Amino acid sequence: MSRTLQREGIWNTTISYAGILIGYVNTILLFPNFLDEAEVGLTRLLLSISVMYAQFSALGFANMSVRYFPYFRDENRQHNGFLFLLLSVPVMGFILTTAIFLLFKPAVVDYYITNSPLIIDYYYYLIPLALFALLFNMFTAYLRSLYKTIVSSFVQDFLLRILTTILISIYAFKVMDFQTFVLLYIIINSAGALVLAIYIIRLKQLFLMPSLAVLRVIPIREILYYGFFTFLGNVSTTIITTVDQVMISSYSLSDNGIYTTAFFMTSAILVPGRSILKIAHPQVAEFWKEKNMQGMGNLYQHVTMINLIVGLLLFVGIWANIDNLYDFMPESYRAGKYVVLYLALARLVDLATSLNGAILATSEKYKWDLAFNIVLAGLTIWTNWYFIPRYGIEGAALASMISLVVMNLARLFFVQIIYKIQPFTWQAAGVLAIAAITLGASYLLPYLGDVWLDLVVRSLMIVSIYAMLALNLNIYPEMNAWLRKVIYGVTGWKL
Numbered sequence: 001m002s003r004t005l006q007r008e009g010i011w012n013t014t015i016s017y018a019g020i021l022i023g024y025v026n027t028i029l030l031f032p033n034f035l036d037e038a039e040v041g042l043t044r045l046l047l048s049i050s051v052m053y054a055q056f057s058a059l060g061f062a063n064m065s066v067r068y069f070p071y072f073r074d075e076n077r078q079h080n081g082f083l084f085l086l087l088s089v090p091v092m093g094f095i096l097t098t099a100i101f102l103l104f105k106p107a108v109v110d111y112y113i114t115n116s117p118l119i120i121d122y123y124y125y126l127i128p129l130a131l132f133a134l135l136f137n138m139f140t141a142y143l144r145s146l147y148k149t150i151v152s153s154f155v156q157d158f159l160l161r162i163l164t165t166i167l168i169s170i171y172a173f174k175v176m177d178f179q180t181f182v183l184l185y186i187i188i189n190s191a192g193a194l195v196l197a198i199y200i201i202r203l204k205q206l207f208l209m210p211s212l213a214v215l216r217v218i219p220i221r222e223i224l225y226y227g228f229f230t231f232l233g234n235v236s237t238t239i240i241t242t243v244d245q246v247m248i249s250s251y252s253l254s255d256n257g258i259y260t261t262a263f264f265m266t267s268a269i270l271v272p273g274r275s276i277l278k279i280a281h282p283q284v285a286e287f288w289k290e291k292n293m294q295g296m297g298n299l300y301q302h303v304t305m306i307n308l309i310v311g312l313l314l315f316v317g318i319w320a321n322i323d324n325l326y327d328f329m330p331e332s333y334r335a336g337k338y339v340v341l342y343l344a345l346a347r348l349v350d351l352a353t354s355l356n357g358a359i360l361a362t363s364e365k366y367k368w369d370l371a372f373n374i375v376l377a378g379l380t381i382w383t384n385w386y387f388i389p390r391y392g393i394e395g396a397a398l399a400s401m402i403s404l405v406v407m408n409l410a411r412l413f414f415v416q417i418i419y420k421i422q423p424f425t426w427q428a429a430g431v432l433a434i435a436a437i438t439l440g441a442s443y444l445l446p447y448l449g450d451v452w453l454d455l456v457v458r459s460l461m462i463v464s465i466y467a468m469l470a471l472n473l474n475i476y477p478e479m480n481a482w483l484r485k486v487i488y489g490v491t492g493w494k495l
Contacts, residue, residue: 016271019157027264030168032329040257042118045249048242053130055238057094060231062141067285067362069145083207116253125186132190139196151199155192163188229370236373240380240403244396247384259393262336269314269347276303285362297421300355304423307351312435313466315344320442324455342397346404354423356411376407427475434469441465
């Protein structure tokens, strides 16, 4: 794995985990205790719908940036007008999507008016929120293609969350009504795009002038064709990841508040994968350009090992402390306990199969990835439709787990059969064994009588056992060398 990938991955992961800590403060301590369940559900649903709205508008151009930018890269020629193309098509898509969004308002009202009328009051707030989400996604894709990912990670994973902490803390003093809170919440979540625009200007990479050269590097028909297929794939993926919240909210915004709180509690598990993917995705595109399958296979396995080592540690830490975490929230939120388990297991499978989506999406077989996504989007809708009325929010989590596991296994086997590469080594089985031993050891520790004391002691025990086993068994030599260097620098201990 290249030093660039390691350095950027470490920085992205560090920023993301700092953001996760702030997110846990928001999700576990602040939102549940100062907003009711329906209000929490509304704020989460607004963000989820805006993500879907932005994906429809993007027309697949975020992935297009990763795949084709290596061919346009030429700073002296302002990257041949690439940024203008990257922004102009999605903006046209946003205009079209907004027209459809307004046209279908009566149907949305009918869907939510009985059980969740609060969302109707904020329907039009979604338009600016989705626009800035779209711009943020496009700027992030552009920066990722430039191998500049740290600032976008900082904005998304840290800055927006700390601003949310400040906002909810002010709201706790009852100096504003809930409508004002929602308006400011949307402004905060829209600010990320402006920060990235300023950063791109400082990099002197904001090349917005159109250029006819953009038509000569790669045929525009090929780009639009690729964008269309990745658009369908992205929409399918968005449906897979958001349809549960949309359906739950039609039954109860309060249930969505409980469900999304549990959902966020598992999000820490995905941080290593998302952080590494920001750098690995464009590197995968470079490997395709160079036809370097050996490099691709090595990257595939390295990323999987990093994801598993960190992700399994987080899984053990979250599940061993699950009752402690719910002690900080109103009792009603404890209904999401097994939602956490189902979603956490799904996320572990997502990590374990690592780069399969990026490999397919940037390959000549990208149409197959679309086929997987369309079938699985249908499976997700059907499983949610079947399980939610019967099992509520646990049914939604079970449906999401089934869909994510099936999608990732299908991609895994396809990549292995077609390209003869797969992400697993015997060391991956060793990491699973270490995680199982650590989780078992955590159950031997009785409850210590105080939630803070138990949380700290249990977490320190988990980290100590996990780290000692991983280091001494030398599960992943590259990471072990880095950890030993960090531990020696902080404590002076040689391990």
